[in-house]
Amino acid sequence: MADHLQANFSWTIQQTIWYSKVLPTFSDALALVRRFLWASTFSTSSETTQMIKVPRLLFERLRDIAVYAA
Incomplete structure (x- = not known):
C-alpha cells in the first residue's frame, strides 16, 4: 500500500542525530500508510475564516508523532 x-x-523519512537514513525504512512506510488513513478519517478545514x-x-x-508511535 x-x-x-x-x-x-x-x-x-524519520531521522535521528546518531543515525542517518538515505532510503525509507519499514517504519517510514508504515507511517505513510497511517498518515493516509488519518487524512481520510480526520479532515481539517481549508478555509481560514472558521474557528481554529x-x-x-x-x-x-x-x-x-502518532504515526511513528508503537
Whole structure:
C-alpha cells in the first residue's frame, strides 16, 4: 500500500542525530500508510475564516508523532 501511496503523498523519512537514513525504512512506510488513513478519517478545514480549535502546525506535529508511535 505504501508503494502505491508514494505517488500521491510525500515520504517523511524519520531521522535521528546518531543515525542517518538515505532510503525509507519499514517504519517510514508504515507511517505513510497511517498518515493516509488519518487524512481520510480526520479532515481539517481549508478555509481560514472558521474557528481554529487546534492550530494546523500543532495538529500536524501531533499526527507525525502518532504515526511513528508503537
